[in-house]
Amino acid sequence: MQNESQVKGPRSSGQPDQPTATRPRPLVIRLHRDDDVVIAREQLVGGTTLPDEGITVSGLIPPGHKVATRALEEGQAVRRYGQIIGFASKPIAPGEHVHIHNIAMAEFDRDYAYCESSRPTQYADTSATFDGIVRADGRVATRNYIGILTSVNCSATVARAIADHFRRDTNPSSLEAYPNVDGVVALTHGVGCAVDPEGEGLALLQRTLGGYAVHPNFAGVLVIGLGCETNQIARMMETQGLTEASFLKTFNIQETGGTAKTVAHGIEVVKGMLEAANRVERRPVPASHLVVGLQCGGSDGYSGISANPALGAAVDLLVAHGGTAILSETPEIYGAEHLLTRRAVSREVGEKLVARIHWWEDYCARNRAAMNNNPSAGNKAGGLTTVLEKSLGGIAKAGNTDLVEVYEYAQPVTAKGLVFMDTPGYDPISATGQVAGGANLICFTTGRGSAYGCAPTPSLKIATNDALWNRQQEDMDLNCGPILSGQRTIEEMGAELFQLMLDTASGKRSRSEIHGYGQNEFVPWQIGAIT
Known part of the structure; x- marks a missing residue:
């Protein structure tokens, strides 16, 4: 059954939906005719009447919380959106607060009814547009960054140091000549080593890094490693079908000569990418x-x-x-x-x-x-x-x-x-x-x-x-x-x-x-x- 609120919007209960000088703000929302609960629009206190539901609130109900609209026996399914959200863990009286103290999970059958509601998409007569950045290969970007990715946690500090050099808030002159570049960002993580080199975990990390390396919102990408990690950059590039190019560069701290030299090298590589990255226009x-x-x-x-x-x-x-x-x-x-x-x-x-x-x-x-x-x-x-x-x-x-x-x-x-x-x-x-x-x-x-x-x-x-x-x-x-x-x-x-x-x-x-x-x-x- 479809959630009625997705189609018609929430329905008020207890009062009309549009408050005026003579009609007070609705107190609760009923989402579906078959629901066992309504939702408090504001904090409700004991004794508040909900005439459309025929109940009186018992106790304090915080905003956004549920109020029972009918008696529910222990073990009985509780419905919201016309669907089961749990089962009463104890008897619930009309007007009671329904929450973790009286509702619990339990197994129940769900009818998957494959494709039953599938309908062909009704496409718009005319297409909406936005001003995007079209890359040379036809991919469309919404932003224009240079990204620094890391193969392993060990190269995170170096990556961040390179990106920090190009921060507009602390070093505004670094990107002053490149107004079309949104920034230089370092995306670091805490893994990349001490994992099975043929396992699912490493394959998933490589797939993630590979997806970012070719993301259209990056005009250029650096991938920086330590050198001895399990997640070898060369292997990651191979599994993801990537090759080095003017917009995709890789290097390791151990090969470059240590932290300071790697940071300096990375800054120079980014500088070499900025001019090309800046030559974009939105259309x-x-x-x-x-x-x-x-x-x-x-x-x-x-x-x-x-x-x-x-x-x-x-x-x-x-x-x-x-x-x-x-x-x-x-x-x-x-x-x-x-x-x-x-x-x-x-x-x-x-x-x-x-x-x-x-x-x-x-x-x-x-x-x-x-x-x-x-x-x-x-x-x-x-x-x-x-x-x-x-x-x-x-x-x-x-x-x-x-x-x-x-x-x-x-x-x-x-x-x-x-x-x-x-x-x-x-x-x-x-x-x-x-x-x-x-x-x-x-x-x-x-x-x-x-x-x-x-x-x-x-x-x-x-x-x-x-x-x-x-x-x-x-x-x-x-x-x-x-x-x-x-x-x-x-x-x-x-x-x-x-x-x-x-x-x-x-x-x-x-x-x-x-x-x-x-x-x-x-x-x-x-x-x-x-x-």
Whole structure:
């Protein structure tokens, strides 16, 4: 069953949706007629009546949290979005707070109904455009950086020293003659050695580095190693089909002669790339060149009601204009994957997604973990109770378009439309995989206030509620709070967000770029044994 809130927007309960001088602000939101809960728009105190639900609130209900609308017996399924989010761990009375103290996970069957809801994409009559940077080979960039990658943690300090030389805030003259270069960034990591040279972990790291090395948002790339690490640069270049060129240079600290000499050499190599990197200009290109990674972090009880559905509406517009959206965070679609398999363009695509879910179940079992450990302390404080509830809200980012392909972590994304990439739920690791796959824009919804960037790809932060926007506006690019108050519809906010995507891809700096986020958030997925 489709989440009604994705189509029509949230429905108020207890009061009309548009407050006026004589009509008070709605107190709760009902998302689906079959739901056992409604969502508090603001803090509710005991004794508050909800006449449309025929109940009286019992106790304190924080904003974004759930209120039971009917009696639930122990073991009975609890529904939100018309879908199961957990099972009552004790009897729940109408008007009670529904949260971690009285709802728990349990196994239940899901009908994957492969391709049942698949529909051909209705493409727009005319294509939207943005001002992109077209590389010599036809790839389209949204930014123009020089990047410094490392094969191993041991070369991280050198890489950062080289990038620091070109910081506009501390050494403005270094890039003064190159206004078209967005900056020089060092993307370092903590692995690259003491791993199986033929194992999955190293192969995954090499695939990630290879994806960044050819990312269109880099005009030039340096890859720096120590020299004796397991992740040998020559082998990484071979496995990824890379060769040295004027825009791709590699060297090792041990061969260059030590730290100081390597830093000096790296600075000179970057200087040699700057003139060519600066010879770019933006020109209108179709929106079909946009590849947008979808993220949500610091989610709350409003994420699946406002920001995520608004992003989903923007995704539908993007796909209608021929673009690509990458949904990820496999543990955060767990329990809601059946809503995607129904939209798969083929049974093969749907089964690829289910196979990744089974991989995660096995992975967690091997590591004595549980899929339901995903909701963080902040998620729970914001009103989310189980991973099922989090997943059902998170999947709203995908809009209503068909699922056309499923990729493993950091694989190159070549399909157009909505695709899925298997990643962890941890945002830096997930977005790193998306960018390695080719994402040239990230859209990141948050209800608690995540601070995040993702060089070389700009990242837009989308707030779920007015309180967050008012508190942390300096980190947010768009506020979807007006959806909760009924002042804006999901479709209106989706259209505004789509235009913001185009503007950002055209060069408008995001809040995270202004604050300098993006280098520390490069976190390749570390998997496998470290010896």
